[in-house]
Amino acid sequence: MGELHTETGGHLPDVRLAYETWGTLDADGANAVLVLHALTGDAHVASHRADPSAGWWEELVGPGRAVDTDRWFVVAPNMLGGCDGSTGPSSPAPDGAPWGSRFPFVTLRDAVETERRLAEHLGVTAWQAVIGGSMGGARALEWAVTHPEMVRGVAVLASTACSSAEQIAWAQAQTQAVRLDPDWAGGDYHPGPGPVVGLGIARRIAHTTYRSAAELEGRFGRAAQGAENPFGTVAGPRAGRYQVESYLDHQAAKLVDRFDAGSYVTLTEALMSHDVGRGRGGVEAALAGYPGRAFVAAVDSDRLYFPAESERLARLLPGEVPVHTIASPIGHDGFLTEYAQVAEELKAALEL
Amino acid sequence: MGELHTETGGHLPDVRLAYETWGTLDADGANAVLVLHALTGDAHVASHRADPSAGWWEELVGPGRAVDTDRWFVVAPNMLGGCDGSTGPSSPAPDGAPWGSRFPFVTLRDAVETERRLAEHLGVTAWQAVIGGSMGGARALEWAVTHPEMVRGVAVLASTACSSAEQIAWAQAQTQAVRLDPDWAGGDYHPGPGPVVGLGIARRIAHTTYRSAAELEGRFGRAAQGAENPFGTVAGPRAGRYQVESYLDHQAAKLVDRFDAGSYVTLTEALMSHDVGRGRGGVEAALAGYPGRAFVAAVDSDRLYFPAESERLARLLPGEVPVHTIASPIGHDGFLTEYAQVAEELKAALEL
Numbered sequence: 001m002g003e004l005h006t007e008t009g010g011h012l013p014d015v016r017l018a019y020e021t022w023g024t025l026d027a028d029g030a031n032a033v034l035v036l037h038a039l040t041g042d043a044h045v046a047s048h049r050a051d052p053s054a055g056w057w058e059e060l061v062g063p064g065r066a067v068d069t070d071r072w073f074v075v076a077p078n079m080l081g082g083c084d085g086s087t088g089p090s091s092p093a094p095d096g097a098p099w100g101s102r103f104p105f106v107t108l109r110d111a112v113e114t115e116r117r118l119a120e121h122l123g124v125t126a127w128q129a130v131i132g133g134s135m136g137g138a139r140a141l142e143w144a145v146t147h148p149e150m151v152r153g154v155a156v157l158a159s160t161a162c163s164s165a166e167q168i169a170w171a172q173a174q175t176q177a178v179r180l181d182p183d184w185a186g187g188d189y190h191p192g193p194g195p196v197v198g199l200g201i202a203r204r205i206a207h208t209t210y211r212s213a214a215e216l217e218g219r220f221g222r223a224a225q226g227a228e229n230p231f232g233t234v235a236g237p238r239a240g241r242y243q244v245e246s247y248l249d250h251q252a253a254k255l256v257d258r259f260d261a262g263s264y265v266t267l268t269e270a271l272m273s274h275d276v277g278r279g280r281g282g283v284e285a286a287l288a289g290y291p292g293r294a295f296v297a298a299v300d301s302d303r304l305y306f307p308a309e310s311e312r313l314a315r316l317l318p319g320e321v322p323v324h325t326i327a328s329p330i331g332h333d334g335f336l337t338e339y340a341q342v343a344e345e346l347k348a349a350l351e352l
Numbered sequence: 353m354g355e356l357h358t359e360t361g362g363h364l365p366d367v368r369l370a371y372e373t374w375g376t377l378d379a380d381g382a383n384a385v386l387v388l389h390a391l392t393g394d395a396h397v398a399s400h401r402a403d404p405s406a407g408w409w410e411e412l413v414g415p416g417r418a419v420d421t422d423r424w425f426v427v428a429p430n431m432l433g434g435c436d437g438s439t440g441p442s443s444p445a446p447d448g449a450p451w452g453s454r455f456p457f458v459t460l461r462d463a464v465e466t467e468r469r470l471a472e473h474l475g476v477t478a479w480q481a482v483i484g485g486s487m488g489g490a491r492a493l494e495w496a497v498t499h500p501e502m503v504r505g506v507a508v509l510a511s512t513a514c515s516s517a518e519q520i521a522w523a524q525a526q527t528q529a530v531r532l533d534p535d536w537a538g539g540d541y542h543p544g545p546g547p548v549v550g551l552g553i554a555r556r557i558a559h560t561t562y563r564s565a566a567e568l569e570g571r572f573g574r575a576a577q578g579a580e581n582p583f584g585t586v587a588g589p590r591a592g593r594y595q596v597e598s599y600l601d602h603q604a605a606k607l608v609d610r611f612d613a614g615s616y617v618t619l620t621e622a623l624m625s626h627d628v629g630r631g632r633g634g635v636e637a638a639l640a641g642y643p644g645r646a647f648v649a650a651v652d653s654d655r656l657y658f659p660a661e662s663e664r665l666a667r668l669l670p671g672e673v674p675v676h677t678i679a680s681p682i683g684h685d686g687f688l689t690e691y692a693q694v695a696e697e698l699k700a701a702l703e704l
Contacts, residue, residue, distance in 0.1 A: 216517035
């Protein structure tokens, strides 16, 4: 899609955005829905003919589902800075070498700009709904505030109008862990596995914030992993693990396998920058100007995106916006696993 | 104090335990109180003639205070494995080189055994009270269950009968961050600054769990630190920080300055091992056998040692043990800063 001048002064001479679509766009280009992924998500929201594997919101998007692809043209891009086809730190720069440390700082607004161009490219004139959870919800809200004329409805699940001190604190520890790994090499490790240990630690931190303490306790308690001994050997440090450690090791390994560390840092810092009120007189003023429909949902046990933050968001949006509660004991990840609880309400609120 | 065979089969040929005392021991050796520090605490609970600097529970221990040093002989040891005078990874092994990676795995029970010998050495025949918060509370409970005949009363603030999945999860990320630092050198970095970046990350993680999200939000929100720009430079990653990052940087720097990384890992893994029920038929059976007085307190906003865990502990202790609530918006650290709220109840419950 050509060059992009980023919000903070960076420059990408030629941006590529990967995306998937479902359904057919009408002649007026207005039967469209945009679905935005969370931090380590991707464009594969749901299965389709070209890729029949289940997507991360499989039950939400498809024929006859809440976002009915027989009626709506659904678009899901991989975010700018990501590693699933869109331009990111692992992509080649004009000199042919990976961007690595030269990849500019990007914000959620930069991502919205690339997605606006995608809409133009596809012939989409308006979004009936822009939908996302977690970082996807943050991006959806940026869309609504940046292009209110294009966004007829916005759905923000388990997300906020701006990143909190808590979210920034956890993000800092994660990006520092990645950068501490000698294989980070200042961000210029591509190609190659890169800082897999550091990225794994970041994922363990993140994953713990995505789940509830009660869920971890109920599933694992302080049990040892199989026959492993989480205590010390006869002399020296321990070699075995507790079950909860094994679980987090598994989560780390899965992410490291599928995600680029440079993209992880880039997107994490983009999320730290999230503030729909930036340069707009604050969050209240920014949200007050959005004329479209809004749907807000929170997971009751979420300890990263607190329900109280969703309440605040709903209060600041014009009109009476209720907060729909996803009841789940597992925490933040409930927006990915239990969204069916609010699918019908979402459909009704956004007139889908 | 000579050699120690550790619970899990390790061997230390000559253990040294640093401690401080206040007041005078009676002829029968039974007017004694033991105060046990938290993870990165030390023996300096309160000021005294030899060291007039304020201690970490200054208002609790002293002439006329809840733990009245005109009446009680107060002892505070630095935990085995620590770095404040007691034998730990930074101490010299018999060959004169630091223990480093050769330092054996230790448990809270090993610490109790060294403290039992200290009591013997000092002529203490019984503790009127063993008092601690966080890891100190875990150690106090181990004391009560291991030597009920010596412990007339136990005070457990913001702590639990066994470490939870949540606590183990956060501990894992911390020890991994330390070990990822190339300056960890497998644990054999002594002397020298060692893995200061990794230890700093561990402290940031720990400190975030010690405070409440609401406190971080109220103090820092998402403000930038002074004139720093937490967004990216014109091209490339960001250089500036958010206020909450600067705050965590400061907490990290303070700890790195005063604490050995090897001790941090050793004590963290000792705390992960905490389970008063281990080898005793479980927590319930272990606690049911303690005949002494008990005092339990929790910080209402604690998100690392949940008040519900204190409730469970109190329920499992014999007799009617209430949970005293420390009301504080700051989280776990409230046991260090707001203990005065429960000092009189502690004094009454333990007949001090």
